[in-house]
Amino acid sequence: MLWFIGDTHLSEQLYVHRPLIKGDSYRALNGIIDKILVKNEKGSVIFCGDNFNSIRPSSTDVNEMIKAIFRLNQKGISVYGIQGNHDLSKMSWMDLCNVTHLHKQLIEIEGKKVYGLDYTPGARIFDELDYINREIECDILVLHQSFVHLNPFDSYSLEVDDIPGSVREAVVSGHVHIPDKRENSLRISIVSPGATHPRSISEPPGTFIQYNDKGFLHIGTPFSRPIQRYCISCKKTRDAAVGELEKLNHMKEKSPDEWPLVEIKYHVDCVGYLDKLNEYSDRCHLFTKAYSEFTHSLEDIQADISTSREEVLEKCTAKDTREYKFIIKLMKSDPVHIIEELDTTFKEEIKEIKNEARETETA
Numbered sequence: 001m002l003w004f005i006g007d008t009h010l011s012e013q014l015y016v017h018r019p020l021i022k023g024d025s026y027r028a029l030n031g032i033i034d035k036i037l038v039k040n041e042k043g044s045v046i047f048c049g050d051n052f053n054s055i056r057p058s059s060t061d062v063n064e065m066i067k068a069i070f071r072l073n074q075k076g077i078s079v080y081g082i083q084g085n086h087d088l089s090k091m092s093w094m095d096l097c098n099v100t101h102l103h104k105q106l107i108e109i110e111g112k113k114v115y116g117l118d119y120t121p122g123a124r125i126f127d128e129l130d131y132i133n134r135e136i137e138c139d140i141l142v143l144h145q146s147f148v149h150l151n152p153f154d155s156y157s158l159e160v161d162d163i164p165g166s167v168r169e170a171v172v173s174g175h176v177h178i179p180d181k182r183e184n185s186l187r188i189s190i191v192s193p194g195a196t197h198p199r200s201i202s203e204p205p206g207t208f209i210q211y212n213d214k215g216f217l218h219i220g221t222p223f224s225r226p227i228q229r230y231c232i233s234c235k236k237t238r239d240a241a242v243g244e245l246e247k248l249n250h251m252k253e254k255s256p257d258e259w260p261l262v263e264i265k266y267h268v269d270c271v272g273y274l275d276k277l278n279e280y281s282d283r284c285h286l287f288t289k290a291y292s293e294f295t296h297s298l299e300d301i302q303a304d305i306s307t308s309r310e311e312v313l314e315k316c317t318a319k320d321t322r323e324y325k326f327i328i329k330l331m332k333s334d335p336v337h338i339i340e341e342l343d344t345t346f347k348e349e350i351k352e353i354k355n356e357a358r359e360t361e362t363a
Contacts, residue, residue, distance in 0.1 A: 001043030002110050003036055004142075004209040005029075006174035006193035009086065010061040011053035014199050020256040021285055024225065025053070026064045027257075028197035028206050031222035033068050037075055044109050045072055046102070048174030048193055049084025049119055049144030052093055062096060069097045080109060083118040084144040084174055102142055112139040112169070119144040119175070122156055133164035143173040150176040150192060160184035170216070172209070179207040179218045191216050197224050201263045201287040226260035228284075231291075233266075238273040242280075251283035263287045 008029050015021040036045065052061055069079050080100045083092050092101050100107070102116025115138040120128050125145055132141065141164070146157040161184050163171050170189040179194030197206040206221030230241040241264060251259055262284045264277060274288060310328065317324045330338055 001039075001041050002112070002140075002211040003043060003045045004048055004172050004191075004193045004211065005032060005045060005196060006048035006172075006208070007050040007084065007177055007195035007199075008047070008065075009050055009053040009195065009197075009199055010057060010064055012058065012060060014053065018285060020259075021261075023257060024197050024223075027223040028221045029064065029068050031224075032196060032208050033071050035219065035222050036077070037071065040075075042076065044078045044080065046109070046114070046116075046142055046172070047079070047081030047094065047099065048142060048172060049082050050086040050174060051081060051084070052087040055087055055089050057087070057093055062093060065094070065097045069099060073098060078109070080107070080114070080116070082116045082142055082144055082174075085119040085121070088119050106136060106138060114138060114140045114142060116142040117144075125156060125158070126162070129158075129162060129164050133166050136164075137166045137168070139167075139169045141167045141171045143171060144175045145173050146175055147173065147190065147192070149182065150178050150180060160190045161186075163188055163190065170211075172216075177203050179204065181216055181218070189216060194218065196221050198227065198261070201227070201261055225285075227263065228260055229263045229265070231265045232270050232273055234270070235273070238270065238276070242276060245277070245280040245284070248280065248283040254283075256285070259284045261285050261287065263289065265289050265291050268292045 008025055010025045010029065012026070013019065013022040014025065036043075051065065054061075072079055078100070079098070080102045081092070081094045082102050083089070083094070087093060092099075092103075095101060102114065103118045104116070106113060106115045108114070115132065115136050117128055117132075132138075146154040148157040148159050151157050160182065163184055163186075165186065167188055170191055172191045172193065174193060176192055177195035177199065178192055180190075180192040182190050184190060191209065193209045194207040195203065196208060198204065205227060206224040207218045208221065210217045210219055228244065230237070230244065232238045232241060245262070248260070262280075264274075264286065266274065266288060268290050271290070277286065277288070280286065313324060313327055317327075
């Protein structure tokens, strides 16, 4: 059995402006370890990067990871890992925790040839994938990178068909905190474990992955704060949200560590209804966010991204204008070279104007 754990982001407090929300990353990791151990099955665990939330984790963060790894090792479960963008350093902090660093290593794990790659910024990731395609044959490739279907806003997000043909079964990639699984044109599985717990109110609950030859299974993190979401557009929807918050009355006697996260999106015209909702901050962690009818959907945003620069420019200026032709030239050529040419032309024109002025004065 193989278990993949992504984006634990170990840190005592991730919500900087919410001091009552703390320890979630520790409890999430320990809950996952509990769930793995209770199965009493042989296997290995692979951490998929951003194991710590910082390149300089606290002693408490490292100690929590050491204790978790020790519990796994005590049951004969080996642990491997790569680094993400948050904890990337020359010497992996996971080395201190008795974790085998998978970066640029081809290791047989539970009968599978596994190759790992730390987070690789910019266009360098394509060079690394090209090398893997030429030199490495593996069953599973472990990455910490963005994919277009999960994060269309990253200039260097990978397409599912960027996966090297030398990978036979699957790519498991941390980084984007969304649990997901799909296949590319070669029937290779592209899997995102998701994060072990939400790092913001907008993220889904925590998950990790269990894998055997039958496939990948996303499992909910045993400890993951409940998340409740409400949308207020009128008094009726406000009253409905209040009714649900009333049901949390028993949480007033609980520790804030057990309180759920409650997201309330309200129409900008309903801001006056928020005073009533603030009364419930003694039983849950409240997050409010305004919206309007002009808020763009994700589909609209993705459509805008796919719009060509020429189409955008046509909305700003007519195609037969000097401005349009000049901007198109800038986009399709070397801007530095064009600007240098403009600068030279400008200087020559200034020189001609000065010469004409001198000739006028002498005349």
